[in-house]
Amino acid sequence: DTGVSQDPRHKITKRGQNVTFRCDPISEHNRLYWYRQTLGQGPEFLTYFQNEAQLEKSRLLSDRFSAERPKGSFSTLEIQRTEQGDSAMYLCASSSRRGGGSNTGELFFGEGSRLTVL
Amino acid sequence: AQSVSQHNHHVILSEAASLELGCNYSYGGTVNLFWYVQYPGQHLQLLLKYFSGDPLVKGIKGFEAEFIKSKFSFNLRKPSVQWSDTAEYFCATEGGDYKLSFGAGTTVTVRA
Numbered sequence: 001d002t003g004v005s006q007d008p009r010h011k012i013t014k015r016g017q018n019v020t021f022r023c024d025p026i027s028e029h030n031r032l033y034w035y036r037q038t039l040g041q042g043p044e045f046l047t048y049f050q051n052e053a054q055l056e057k058s059r060l061l062s063d064r065f066s067a068e069r070p071k072g073s074f075s076t077l078e079i080q081r082t083e084q085g086d087s088a089m090y091l092c093a094s095s096s097r098r099g100g101g102s103n104t105g106e107l108f109f110g111e112g113s114r115l116t117v118l
Numbered sequence: 119a120q121s122v123s124q125h126n127h128h129v130i131l132s133e134a135a136s137l138e139l140g141c142n143y144s145y146g147g148t149v150n151l152f153w154y155v156q157y158p159g160q161h162l163q164l165l166l167k168y169f170s171g172d173p174l175v176k177g178i179k180g181f182e183a184e185f186i187k188s189k190f191s192f193n194l195r196k197p198s199v200q201w202s203d204t205a206e207y208f209c210a211t212e213g214g215d216y217k218l219s220f221g222a223g224t225t226v227t228v229r230a
Contacts, residue, residue, distance in 0.1 A: 004161075033217065042122075042208050042220030043162070056217065091162070095216075106152070107218060109162040 004110035006092050012116045013082055020078045021113040025094030032075050033107060034067055035091040036060065043091055049075060082117045089114050120145040120211050124221035132229050133201055139194040139224050141209030150212040151192040153183055154220075157205045165207070168192065179203070201230045 005024045013019050025032045030051050035043035046065070047057045051072035061067075064082075069075040079086055093107035125140030143149060153165040166177025173185040183194045192209060206225050210218040 031216065040127075040222065042210075042223045043218075045217050045219065048217055050216075056215075093162075106164050106167060107162075109154075111161045 004092055004094055004108050006090075006110040006113050008113060009111065010114045010116075012118065014118050015084060016081055018078065018080045019082055019115060020076055021090050021092075021115075023075045023077070023092030023110060025074070025092070026096075026108055027073075029094035029096045029108070030072070031095045032069055033093040033095070034075070034077050035093065037089045037091055037112070038087075046077075046090075079115070082115075084117045087115055087117045120149070120213050120219040122209050122211055122219055122221035124207075124209055124224050126224045127222070128225045128227070130227045130229065131199060134198050135228075137194075137196045137199045137203070137226065139207055139209075139226070141192045141194065141221060142190050143192065143209075143211045144190060145211060145213050147213055151183075151185060152210040152212070152218065153177065153181070153192075153194050154208045154210060155205045156208070156223075162208070165194070199226075199228050201228050204228045 007022045011019055033048040034046040037043045045058050046061050047067050049069040052069050064080045067077045089112040091112045093109045095107050121144045123142045151168040154162045155165045156162045165181050166175050168175045168185045176182045181196050183192055185192050204227055206223045208223045209221040212218050
């Protein structure tokens with residue numbers, strides 16, 4: 001499967017622990033996005049990268065959240081000192097940008113990493 | 119800021135019935151519009167998209183959507199649903215800032 005892969009698929013942790021999620025995008029895609037989805041809601045934007053540069057962070061992303069994409073390939077999303085309110089599905093998506101500046105607009109999503117904070 | 123409103127939270131219908139899901143967006147500029155679908159246990163995938171041109175867009179699996187600029191709407195339709203169309207459907211916009219804003223989603227249950 002050459003789609004977007006995320007690891008782990010499920011994570012159960014105790015409040016106050018740190019967790020890290022990994023995302024491997026489609027190899028030729030230069031944009032990588034993190035979204036969060038809670039029950040009954042659509043995905044909410046958290047942050048995105050173009051290559052290794054983090055271009056935008058949502059106000060939803062508190063100081064306990066950090067994302068990296070060190071070599072412009074895979075990305076990690078770390079949550080420090082987890083809280084019960086962090087329980088959600090964390091979605092990664094990637095996309096490509098066509099030459100000439102236009103964006104295809106289509107995001108390709110992984111299956112998500114479900115976090116449960118006890 | 120962009121926002122997307124989906125009219126129905128849960129729709130239940132029988133096979134062969136017609137489906138229409140409402141989507142309204144609030145953004146004054148040029149937007150790109152999308153419908154994504156999430157089948158049970160699967161990842162989000164694109165159904166169709168509108169960037170410009172013909173406002174009636176055809177997507178996969180017999181779905182279509184119509185962009186009506188004056189109404190800020192992008193409703194999704196399918197003339198005759200199948201049991202396999204049971205899924206959650208999300209409308210999304212992209213306003214040139216390279217990120218999508220999603221609606222809350224509509225769960226569609228098709229009864230055999």
